[in-house]
Amino acid sequence: MTTIVWFREDLRLSDNPALFEAAERGDVLPVFVLENPDHCGETHPLGGASQWWLHHSLESLEGALGGLLLRCGDARIAIPALVQETGASAVYWNRCYEPRAIERDTDIKADLKQRGVEVRSFKAGLLHEPWELETKSGGPFKVYSPFWRAAQQKTVDKPLPRPGELRLAPMPGGESLSDLGLLPKKPNWAAGWDDIWQPGEQGAMARLKSFLGNDLKGYGELRNRPDLPNVSRLSPHLHFGEISPRQIHHETGLAEEEVDGLEKDAAKFISEIGWREFSYHLLYHFPTLPHTNFKPAFDAYPWRESADDLIAWQKGRTGYPIVDAGMRELWQTGYMHNRVRMIVASFLIKHLRLDWRHGEAWFRDTLVDADLANNSASWQWVAGSGADAAPYFRIFNPMSQGAKFDSEGTYVRKWVPELAALDTAFIHAPFDAPHAALEKVGVRLGDTYPKPIVEHFAARDAALAGYEAVKRGGEEAA
Structure with a gap:
């Protein structure tokens, strides 16, 4: 019996319930479908940097499996067509939680069941399903701390091993990896990324082992230092x-048991996984989160529109060094330190007063x-419009933030x-x-390095005035 395993956001062999169960059942036909966002109604398509990563991750997965069928098009059409083409009797996949993915998967499951095909989906991407945690009143959580306390009361399943035996079914024709067109060419803005990242399951586990062995100790404090390596960099994996x-x-639990004094650092690290869980909880229960203010009162915020300021922010030319450093790290590596993400997001929203959705898109x-x-959850958190949001009056001073965390x-x-x-x-x-100090090292403001595009204290006052409009709107609505 052949089971199609539809890979999506689960590009690994270990702890992959869909693959594990399919291998127990019989022959496995692994497939990945690259969907065209224009054809599928995707409003938040895969970005350029993610496409680069996906290419290399699929390459790694194909090697680990010994084969991977690649198809392009709407999965609503591609998956049932593949069932008909191969005579597969079952389709297994691990769940996705984005609103469009839920709608798509629901349609495909109904279609396949109508055809008499066995369909099973599994939990693989979260510690707990979004619907497994609820408040005492029976609703979804809107504040992180009680959510995480509730999550910690639940048992976390042990990871599954790789399938003991993996028999691949005969593979029909498909696309080649290069046909998918995921890599940048002219220009190749990702040149050098191969030296920075190791996409794929092997790279992910190596990254985890390195972090736990070298950088977990002190994580609770040192994770805020962009000049130090005490972050996991596991987020793309x-x-x-x-x-x-x-x-x-x-693995973190094992590391904690092996080395004395890691309890607080390990707890803080796992709580960051908890924020990811909370974000998925919010997205599942409030599917408009990526494009709509979680708190409607923020619809009254008087956003500015300035293409020049947005471009200056994107290119790291704001005149505020910690902000510019973060934006350039992002462009050159596809990554930015988490503390600096908060600083640059605050600057866009509260110094430039540009809509948080511009930042989310970039x-x-x-x-x-x-x-x-x-x-989505993190951008709304910084804006103050989201669940469990940072207080609106908290406006990061980029100079003091830089001095504190990059002393x-x-x-x-x-x-x-x-x-x-x-x-x-x-x-x-x-x-x-x-002037003499600048001249001595060849720095000419406005020439070799930009002057600030906005004055900090004036920007702060304008942001607070904008938030007063939100406050008034909320009071009127109440």
């Missing part, structure tokens, strides 16, 4: 399902870990090399440096 939250949870296109749930300017010097020789006292505020 998680997004593409090259590693599962269950595996991370399990991150979605440029991050290798662009995750619809995480990205020697190491991070800024790496990504903003035109300021590398500047004295540490001015590295986060070159506009406050004496």
Whole structure:
């Protein structure tokens, strides 16, 4: 009996319930369908950086499986057509939670069952299903802390091993990986990324082992330092399902048992997995999260429109070094340190007063870990419009944030090399440096490095005035 295993955001062999159960049943036909967003009504398509990662992840998966059928088109058509073409008696997949994916999977499941095909879906991408956790009143959680407390009361399933024996069914014709056109060509803006990242299941597990062995200790405090390596960098591996939250949870527990004094750091690390879980909980229960203010009162916020300011932010030319360093790290590597993500997001929203949806779209296109749930929930958190949001009056000062978390300017010097020789006292505020100090190291504001595109304190006052409009709107609605 042949079972089609439809891979999506679960590009691994270990702890893959759909693959494991299919292998127990008989022959397996693994398939990945690249859907054209124009044909499928996708409003949040895969960004360029994610496409680069997907190419390499599929390449890794194909090698690990010994074969992978690639198809293009609407999965609503492609999966039933493949069943008819191969005579497969079952289709298994692991669940996705994005609104369009749920709608698509529901349609396909109904279609296949009508044809007499066995269909099974499994939990593989989360510790707990979004519907498994609810408040005492029976509704979804809207605040992270009680959500995570409830989640910690539930048992986490142990990860599954790789299938003991994997027999591949005869594979019909399909697309080649190069046919999918996932890699950038002219220009190849991802040149050098192969030296930074190792997409695929093997790379994911190697990354986890390295982090747990070298950088977990001190994580609770040092994770906020962009100049230090105490972050896991597992987010893209998680997004593409090259590693599962269950595996991370399990391996972290083992590391905690083996080394004394890791309890607090391990708990903090796993709580970051908890934020990801919370984001999916929100997206499942509130499917408009990626494009609509979670708190309707924020519809009254008086956003500005400035293409020039948006481009300056995107290119890392704002005149604020910690912001520019983060945006350049993002462009050059497809990644940005999490603390700096909060700083640059706050700057876009609260200094430039540009709609958070501009930031969500840019991150979605440029991050290798662009995750619809995480990205949307986090941008709304910074804006103050989301669930469990940061207080609207919390407006990051980019100079003090830089001085606090990059005290020697190491991070800024790496990504903003035109300021590398500047004295540490001015590295986060070159506009406050004496002319002689700038001249000495060849920094000419407005020439070699931009002047600030907005003045911090004036921007802060304007942002707070905007939030007063939101506050008034909320009071009137109440």
